Amino acid sequence: xxxxxxxxxxxxxxxxxxxxxxxxxxxxxxxxxxxxxxxxxxxxxxxxxxxxxxxxxxxxxxxxxxxxxxxxxxxxxxxxxxxxxxxxxxxxxxxxxxxxxxxxxxxxxxxxxxxxxxxxxxxxxxxxxxxxxxxxxxxxxxxxxxxxxxxxxxxxxxxxxxxxxxxxxxxxxxxxxxxxxxxxxxxxxxxxxxxxxxxxxxxxxxxxxxxxxxxxxxxxxxxxxxxxxxxxxxxxxxxxxxxxxxxxxxxxxxxxxxxxxxxxxxxxxxxxxxxxxxxxxxxxxxxxxxxxxxxxxxxxxxxxxxxxxxxxxxxxxxxxxxxxxx
Amino acid sequence: xxxxxxxxxxxxxxxxxxxxxxxxxxxxxxxxxxxxxxxxxxxxxxxxxxxxxxxxxxxxxxxxxxxxxxxxxxxxxxxxxxxxxxxxxxxxxxxxxxxxxxxxxxxxxxxxxxxxxxxxxxxxxxxxxxxxxxxxxxxxxxxxxxxxxxxxxxxxxxxxxxxxxxxxxxxxxxxxxxxxxxxxxxxxxxxxxxxxxxxxxxxxxxxxxxxxxxxxxxxxxxxxxxxxxxxxxxxxxxxxxxxxxxxxxxxxxxxxxxxxxxxxxxxxxxxxxxxxxxxxxxxxxxxxxxxxxxxxxxxxxxxxxxxxxxxxxxxxxxxxxxxxxxxxxxxxxxxxxxxxxxxxxxxxxxxxxxxxxxxxxxxxxxxxxxxxxxxxxxxxxx
Amino acid sequence: xxxxxxxxxxxxxxxxxxxxxxxxxxxxxxxxxxxxxxxxxxxxxxxxxxxxxxxxxxxxxxxxxxxxxxxxxxxxxxxxxxxxxxxxxxxxxxxxxxxxxxxxxxxxxxxxxxxxxxxxxxxxxxxxxxxxxxxxxxxxxxxxxxxxxxxxxxxxxxxxxxxxxxxxxxxxxxxxxxxxxxxxxxxxxxxxxxxxxxxxxxxxxxxxxxxxxxxxxxxxxxxxxxxxxxxxxxxxxxxxxxxxxxxxxxxxxxxxxxx
Numbered sequence: 001x002x003x004x005x006x007x008x009x010x011x012x013x014x015x016x017x018x019x020x021x022x023x024x025x026x027x028x029x030x031x032x033x034x035x036x037x038x039x040x041x042x043x044x045x046x047x048x049x050x051x052x053x054x055x056x057x058x059x060x061x062x063x064x065x066x067x068x069x070x071x072x073x074x075x076x077x078x079x080x081x082x083x084x085x086x087x088x089x090x091x092x093x094x095x096x097x098x099x100x101x102x103x104x105x106x107x108x109x110x111x112x113x114x115x116x117x118x119x120x121x122x123x124x125x126x127x128x129x130x131x132x133x134x135x136x137x138x139x140x141x142x143x144x145x146x147x148x149x150x151x152x153x154x155x156x157x158x159x160x161x162x163x164x165x166x167x168x169x170x171x172x173x174x175x176x177x178x179x180x181x182x183x184x185x186x187x188x189x190x191x192x193x194x195x196x197x198x199x200x201x202x203x204x205x206x207x208x209x210x211x212x213x214x215x216x217x218x219x220x221x222x223x224x225x226x227x228x229x230x231x232x233x234x235x236x237x238x239x240x241x242x243x244x245x246x247x248x249x250x251x252x253x254x255x256x257x258x259x260x261x262x263x264x265x266x267x268x269x270x271x272x273x274x275x276x277x278x279x280x281x282x283x284x285x286x287x288x289x290x291x292x293x294x295x296x297x298x299x300x301x302x303x304x305x306x307x308x309x310x311x312x313x314x315x316x317x318x319x320x321x322x323x324x325x326x
Numbered sequence: 327x328x329x330x331x332x333x334x335x336x337x338x339x340x341x342x343x344x345x346x347x348x349x350x351x352x353x354x355x356x357x358x359x360x361x362x363x364x365x366x367x368x369x370x371x372x373x374x375x376x377x378x379x380x381x382x383x384x385x386x387x388x389x390x391x392x393x394x395x396x397x398x399x400x401x402x403x404x405x406x407x408x409x410x411x412x413x414x415x416x417x418x419x420x421x422x423x424x425x426x427x428x429x430x431x432x433x434x435x436x437x438x439x440x441x442x443x444x445x446x447x448x449x450x451x452x453x454x455x456x457x458x459x460x461x462x463x464x465x466x467x468x469x470x471x472x473x474x475x476x477x478x479x480x481x482x483x484x485x486x487x488x489x490x491x492x493x494x495x496x497x498x499x500x501x502x503x504x505x506x507x508x509x510x511x512x513x514x515x516x517x518x519x520x521x522x523x524x525x526x527x528x529x530x531x532x533x534x535x536x537x538x539x540x541x542x543x544x545x546x547x548x549x550x551x552x553x554x555x556x557x558x559x560x561x562x563x564x565x566x567x568x569x570x571x572x573x574x575x576x577x578x579x580x581x582x583x584x585x586x587x588x589x590x591x592x593x594x595x596x597x598x599x600x601x602x603x604x605x606x607x608x609x610x611x612x613x614x615x616x617x618x619x620x621x622x623x624x625x626x627x628x629x630x631x632x633x634x635x636x637x638x639x640x641x642x643x644x645x646x647x648x649x650x651x652x653x654x655x656x657x658x659x660x661x662x663x664x665x666x667x668x669x670x671x672x673x674x675x676x677x678x679x680x681x682x683x684x685x686x687x688x689x690x691x692x693x694x695x696x697x698x699x700x701x702x703x704x705x706x707x708x
Numbered sequence: 709x710x711x712x713x714x715x716x717x718x719x720x721x722x723x724x725x726x727x728x729x730x731x732x733x734x735x736x737x738x739x740x741x742x743x744x745x746x747x748x749x750x751x752x753x754x755x756x757x758x759x760x761x762x763x764x765x766x767x768x769x770x771x772x773x774x775x776x777x778x779x780x781x782x783x784x785x786x787x788x789x790x791x792x793x794x795x796x797x798x799x800x801x802x803x804x805x806x807x808x809x810x811x812x813x814x815x816x817x818x819x820x821x822x823x824x825x826x827x828x829x830x831x832x833x834x835x836x837x838x839x840x841x842x843x844x845x846x847x848x849x850x851x852x853x854x855x856x857x858x859x860x861x862x863x864x865x866x867x868x869x870x871x872x873x874x875x876x877x878x879x880x881x882x883x884x885x886x887x888x889x890x891x892x893x894x895x896x897x898x899x900x901x902x903x904x905x906x907x908x909x910x911x912x913x914x915x916x917x918x919x920x921x922x923x924x925x926x927x928x929x930x931x932x933x934x935x936x937x938x939x940x941x942x943x944x945x946x947x948x949x950x951x952x953x954x955x956x957x958x959x960x961x962x963x964x965x966x967x
Contacts, residue, residue, distance in 0.1 A: 307952065
């Protein structure tokens with residue numbers, strides 16, 4: 001349908017859409033007034049997954065299923081979706097910020113010759129035009145952007161948009177367009193899994209714990225992981241801690257790491273260097289624990305405790321445990 | 327008049343700043359506490375070209391100039407005065423005289439490895455009885471065929487233990503007093519050449535300050551730099567450049583302490599406002615900043631003259647005199663701004679305070695600089 | 709072999725950003741400009757490839773006003789062989805797609821075997837240019853690479869790209885576009901020799917017309933630039949650790965409803 005808002009489905013690679021899709025579909029529904037369709041490229045889609053998309057509000061699921069679609073490769077995905085866009089003329093295409101959507105949406109935008117607003121934190125209709133709000137300079141400023149023509153392409157930062165409430169019984173029509181799947185140029189050699197911490201991914205997590213220079217050494221992060229395990233938080237680090245070699249780069253929060261907007265951020269021994277603040281200041285609630293009362297992070301914290309983190313963390317873990325066991 | 331750094335000078339300054347902030351600053355407190363010579367970072371400084379900045383590429387150096395040298399040296403000293411003195415000795419006291427007075431064969435053998443950062447050099451002039459009175463050399467070198475037999479002791483020699491080469495000044499003709507002083511390079515491992523005690527110091531504790539001992543040490547005549555009797559002139563000329571380097575080091579120490587004082591004055595609050603907004607502290611910072619800038623400009627001018635090949639004895643001494651005094655004063659004030667915290671290691675300014683003092687002592691004490699300046703302004707230069 | 713490295717000059721990470729009077733651009737007075745850190749990883753990787761293989765020319769390319777020459781010169785000081793500077797007021801308001809078209813046009817002229825760049829420039833943080841350049845050229849692309857090894861025959865490059873939960877290793881046919889993630893390498897400092905030698909290296913100036921670019925307007929114009937809304941003042945929870953921790957948990961639960 002020519003007025004449809006498309007949502008690019010990000011899945012767990014096992015046939016189920018990720019939870020962040022509730023946010024993308026929810027936002028698309030608000031903007032489109034209900035004319036929302038999901039586009040899902042995958043090697044395997046489960047019925048449960050399709051049902052989930054419907055319950056979140058997708059009226060239709062464009063399902064392109066094929067073994068060649070995994071792992072994601074831009075040269076395979078982009079021509080398929082571009083062809084579908086040409087045939088269906090959607091008004092907008094939205095996706096969550098993930099490793100593959102980041103590249104895919106950019107490439108699709110170039111193929112279609114349209115604008116892409118990456119990493120949006122706000123979308124709003126201004127008359128019949130869409131306006132996107134996105135952080136720039138790692139969140140030091142906000143840019144409002146508009147699109148010269150449709151389709152409007154945007155990626156949405158996780159945890160920022162209100163997720164759709166699942167409506168049991170609400171279903172999506174499934175359409176399987178016949179498409180030519182282009183040959184892949186990238187040949188997969190192997191996939192190396194990271195040793196799982198059992199904690200959520202940094203950019204997707206609703207709660208993020210961060211340890212800074214005050215952690216004193218890599219061995220002490222275990223107390224943060226323990227706390228993370230109790231409250232379901234990802235554990236990240238400041239650049240100081242990463243540069244000291246205490247944590248791998250992928251855990252770095254800040255301008256040269258991950259920019260995050262969780263519902264709750266807890267910083268321990270993080271001083272709040274400007275480039276770290278840039279990466280997390282859009283968090284909804286910020287808690288800071290530092291023994292230096294002058295640490296800049298207290299300026300943006302909603303709650304602060306001036307104390308030694310090594311005293312605070314174990315007690316906090318116990319307290320949360322007691323609360324959540326109730 | 328033009329007071330502008332070239333693109334290259336700005337890039338060298340930026341590189342030195344980034345290197346010092348990322349690689350030196352994190353270890354500066356620890357090496358000071360442990361009196362540990364920072365082999366790893368010194369080696370990296372050599373690889374970056376910081377040990378032979380003004381030496382032409384043909385002799386292993388970077389082919390830059392004296393102004394770049396003081397810019398880089400200030401940046402290093404801002405984080406760690408110990409690293410700065412290692413750099414200063416290599417560049418001005420050891421490298422420059424060999425470049426200027428050495429033969430090509432000597433430059434190849436004694437300069438190239440040092441300017442290229444593969445080895446360190448030292449400047450062996452001071453003796454137990456000959457500090458400020460450098461004319462009074464007790465170390466002797468007696469010609470014996472194509473060798474000299476050297477005997478004597480040198481004291482307070484920066485890089486003494488770590489150096490592969492020592493530029494040694496000694497008496498080849500006692501009767502001629504300072505006109506009998508001769509310069510020569512002695513290589514580490516030469517029989518009769520040993521290192522005595524290492525000094526335990528107030529500041530620049532990570533640098534190596536040692537005693538050199540020569541006992542019937544046979545040094546080939548081919549290792550002599552310049553002619554017999556030319557040594558004292560070589561030493562004085564080297565010290566002109568050396569003073570500019572120490573001036574730059576002093577500016578760096580002062581600027582580092584000033585930066586910390588400013589940061590502290592912005593953050594620390596008393597009576598509800600940052601202490602920098604109290605007039606007493608604000609004025610102190612204003613005076614500190616003005617002094618640092620004045621010292622820097624004096625150092626730049628002396629370096630610029632030296633880079634042009636002009637005589638700069640007066641200007642180098644003025645720069646060193648004023649910059650070292652500024653370093654002592656500004657680091658003292660920086661502690662005052664910090665209050666009691668300034669007295670504690672964690673806040674670092676106490677290290678700058680301890681490091682500053684040496685700049686009033688080595689490569690010509692404050693008194694000697696005044697003497698030089700007085701002589702120059704009275705027109706009594708020899 | 710020839711490697712093109714795309715770099716962007718951006719404000720230093722420690723810069724406090726302010727909005728200029730026009731409300732569409734930043735206040736540039738007093739900004740220290742640097743090469744975007746991720747692009748430095750790309751430059752470093754290109755230099756390492758040259759050191760490993762020999763006979764490799766490293767050409768850095770950038771788009772922007774005159775000041776961008778400084779960024780290019782610092783890449784030359786690190787060791788790149790020469791630079792191309794797309795310097796044209798017509799591209800002053802370029803969005804990612806316009807930038808990608810301009811850079812792709814330079815790449816077409818230079819015909820490198822590999823294009824390396826950072827995963828994103830830390831100013832507009834869009835991270836779209838690498839993919840868009842690849843799309844315009846019709847080349848394969850790999851994002852957020854953490855490792856790279858070119859095959860001996862120079863026809864493919866084996867890369868590891870970072871994805872959620874792991875690393876995917878691919879063989880990518882060349883020419884290709886790769887975007888560098890932090891962790892790929894540790895960029896070198898320029899040496900003094902490198903800095904002194906940089907002024908002798910060529911920085912070629914090109915205009916949009918040299919690249920055969922048609923005049924175009926951005927597809928994603930910036931309507932307004934705004935400072936972040938200030939956060940409401942927070943509070944320091946007083947008391948000993950045990951009391952403060954209890955009060956924090958209560959506040960998070962009852963006031964903030966964050967847990």
